[in-house]
Amino acid sequence: MNGISVRTATLLALAVIILLAPVLFPSSFYYRVGALIFINGLAAMGLVVLVGYAGQVSLGHAGFSGIGAYACALGPVHLGLPPLVCVALGAAVSGLLAFLVGRPILRLKAHYLAVATLGLGILIYMVINNEGWLTGGPDGMTVPSLGVRSLLKGYGIKVTSSEMWYWISGVVLLAGAFVALNLHNSPAGRALRSLHDSEVAASTIGIDVARMKLTAFVISAVYASVAGSQVALMNRFVTPDVAGFMHSVELLTMTVLGGAASVLGAVVGATILTALPQVLTVFEDFEHVLLGLIMMLVMIFLREGLVPSLARRMRRSAP
Amino acid sequence: MSEFLQFLFSGITVGSVYALVALGFILIFNASGVVNFAQGEFVMLGGMITYFTYSAGVPLAAAAVFAILVTCLAGVALNKLAIGPARGASVVSLIIITIGASIFLRGLAQVVFDKQLHRFPSISGDDPISIGGATILPQSLWIIGGALGAFLALYLFFSHTLTGKAVLATANNKLAAQLVGIGTNNMMTLSFALSAAVGALGGVLMTPVTLTSYDVGLTLALKGFAGAILGGMGSPFGALAGGLLVGLIEAMTAGYISSEYKDAVAFIVILLVLFVMPNGLFGRSALERV
Numbered sequence: 001m002n003g004i005s006v007r008t009a010t011l012l013a014l015a016v017i018i019l020l021a022p023v024l025f026p027s028s029f030y031y032r033v034g035a036l037i038f039i040n041g042l043a044a045m046g047l048v049v050l051v052g053y054a055g056q057v058s059l060g061h062a063g064f065s066g067i068g069a070y071a072c073a074l075g076p077v078h079l080g081l082p083p084l085v086c087v088a089l090g091a092a093v094s095g096l097l098a099f100l101v102g103r104p105i106l107r108l109k110a111h112y113l114a115v116a117t118l119g120l121g122i123l124i125y126m127v128i129n130n131e132g133w134l135t136g137g138p139d140g141m142t143v144p145s146l147g148v149r150s151l152l153k154g155y156g157i158k159v160t161s162s163e164m165w166y167w168i169s170g171v172v173l174l175a176g177a178f179v180a181l182n183l184h185n186s187p188a189g190r191a192l193r194s195l196h197d198s199e200v201a202a203s204t205i206g207i208d209v210a211r212m213k214l215t216a217f218v219i220s221a222v223y224a225s226v227a228g229s230q231v232a233l234m235n236r237f238v239t240p241d242v243a244g245f246m247h248s249v250e251l252l253t254m255t256v257l258g259g260a261a262s263v264l265g266a267v268v269g270a271t272i273l274t275a276l277p278q279v280l281t282v283f284e285d286f287e288h289v290l291l292g293l294i295m296m297l298v299m300i301f302l303r304e305g306l307v308p309s310l311a312r313r314m315r316r317s318a319p
Numbered sequence: 320m321s322e323f324l325q326f327l328f329s330g331i332t333v334g335s336v337y338a339l340v341a342l343g344f345i346l347i348f349n350a351s352g353v354v355n356f357a358q359g360e361f362v363m364l365g366g367m368i369t370y371f372t373y374s375a376g377v378p379l380a381a382a383a384v385f386a387i388l389v390t391c392l393a394g395v396a397l398n399k400l401a402i403g404p405a406r407g408a409s410v411v412s413l414i415i416i417t418i419g420a421s422i423f424l425r426g427l428a429q430v431v432f433d434k435q436l437h438r439f440p441s442i443s444g445d446d447p448i449s450i451g452g453a454t455i456l457p458q459s460l461w462i463i464g465g466a467l468g469a470f471l472a473l474y475l476f477f478s479h480t481l482t483g484k485a486v487l488a489t490a491n492n493k494l495a496a497q498l499v500g501i502g503t504n505n506m507m508t509l510s511f512a513l514s515a516a517v518g519a520l521g522g523v524l525m526t527p528v529t530l531t532s533y534d535v536g537l538t539l540a541l542k543g544f545a546g547a548i549l550g551g552m553g554s555p556f557g558a559l560a561g562g563l564l565v566g567l568i569e570a571m572t573a574g575y576i577s578s579e580y581k582d583a584v585a586f587i588v589i590l591l592v593l594f595v596m597p598n599g600l601f602g603r604s605a606l607e608r609v
Binding site for chain 2: 051057059104105107108110111112114115116118119120122123126127130245249252253256260285286287288289290291292293294295296299300303
């Protein structure tokens with residue numbers, strides 16, 4: 001790369017997007033969509049580490065989002081914890097669960113791994129959905145406020161909830177991108193990426209394949225959990241759908257759509273899949289038809305995902 | 320005892336539907352190495368098309384045949400338009416393509432048909448047959464017969480016909496199959512058509528008992544997939560046994576433990592089987608070529 005590294009360029013691009021996008025927002029509704037994009041982007045970034053770097057697939061990461069979300073819903077009520085501690089608690093529980101189930105699950109390959117993670121996600125969903133006495137069941141439950149707005153009010157600053165969450169999720173997204181990009185260039189990241197190409201080759205040069213996969217799994221679970229916590233705190237309400245299979249599919253699709261190995265791609269994928277339903281409400285009944293079509297077309301014609309495919313095309317056309 | 324029999328009957332009935340889905344899964348997986356998440360949509364199409372053709376005044380048998388044929392076309396289209404062009408793509412891409420196909424077909428059914436639950440009459444009436452204090456619907460016997468019939472037909476097809484062996488050869492080594500003069504593309508098309516037909520048959524048979532709607536596919540795909548994995552993702556026998564097992568485990572759990580967690584137990588069993596025997600109950604281990 002001439003001049004600046006991919007890492008700096010990506011971080012700069014993200015920061016500029018986060019700072020300048022509000023200029024184009026005609027109403028505060030767009031702050032909400034923006035916040036949702038950043039939150040989904042964070043979860044997708046976690047999957048970039050797992051899918052793009054380490055080459056492992058997961059169809060169950062919404063389960064970890066569910067843990068993060070319900071930690072924020074249950075923690076303050078049952079344990080009397082402040083919301084921020086609950087975010088950390090959710091992340092810790094998700095990380096621990098990923099650590100415990102990761103080793104046996106990650107021994108599996110490709111489709112078997114897909115179905116095992118899918119099973120894990122569905123089990124988490126079922127527990128949330130069925131244990132109504134604790135989680136409110138399918139009806140969901142309310143989530144206590146983060147308390148930042150009332151704090152700001154004390155200083156005479158008034159912001160809408162959507163605006164505040166736009167900036168919070170934007171900063172968290174930047175932090176997530178910073179960690180993921182640093183990992184990419186670290187020895188651990190290079191080890192991770194070596195398994196993507198060939199696990200046998202990676203192990204012959206002394207890489208602890210099982211441990212590296214587990215690391216990626218735990219990292220991605222923590223990302224998904226923090227994303228889930230943010231959604232719960234922003235909406236002040238949470239339903240089991242946050243942990244559902246379709247949400248897992250959405251997260252994986254966001255990751256791969258933008259380019260599985262690209263941190264910027266995760267945000268692009270999240271933007272498309274989050275903004276699309278808002279745009280497609282015009283077509284109402286055709287929403288699913290179009291979503292399915294887009295998923296198939298991108299995967300057939302832009303296999304590496306949007307960002308890497310377009311970057312390659314631009315590089316080729318450059319003199 | 321009669322209670323146990325009742326759970327057994329219901330387990331075998333749903334298990335037979337799962338077995339049909341699992342059989343469809345392995346047909347495509349064997350031929351192309353693709354796990355088709357849209358498999359459940361074939362079942363949905365089978366039921367929905369039959370219902371709407373039947374309500375238009377066509378006799379039930381003709382409506383069922385028509386539905387199976389149309390679903391076959393959908394399977395062939397899936398291969399030609401989505402899986403074929405993406406050949407050589409990564410596993411994750413293929414998973415997303417078939418999930419995309421599943422969402423697409425579900426969306427299409429919702430637009431072309433409707434969002435209601437539908438059923439059409441059973442083949443041999445709705446009078447339950449009583450056996451040992453438990454009852455079973457005649458339609459359940461048709462479902463079980465359908466699964467056994469499909470299994471037997473596929474078994475004979477693969478072991479006793481030249482075309483069947485050609486499909487197996489294609490699955491085993493595409494290049495080698497081409498070298499001995501097998502039209503591998505045709506074999507691939509055939510596998511998708513057969514798989515869709517088996518799925519649609521499941522839809523036609525189950526609808527009088529379980530009803531159908533545009534969104535029944537996903538759950539069925541997951542359970543059928545579970546059955547296929549349990550059976551080792553290879554032989555038709557594994558798929559049949561795996562599907563039946565998932566149905567039985569589910570029914571017993573619903574009966575004796577908790578109906579809320581009946582779906583969970585299927586997945587717990589799958590996770591355990593994968594941990595202990597990563598190649599399923601009847602599968603052989605595959606070597607990774609480096």
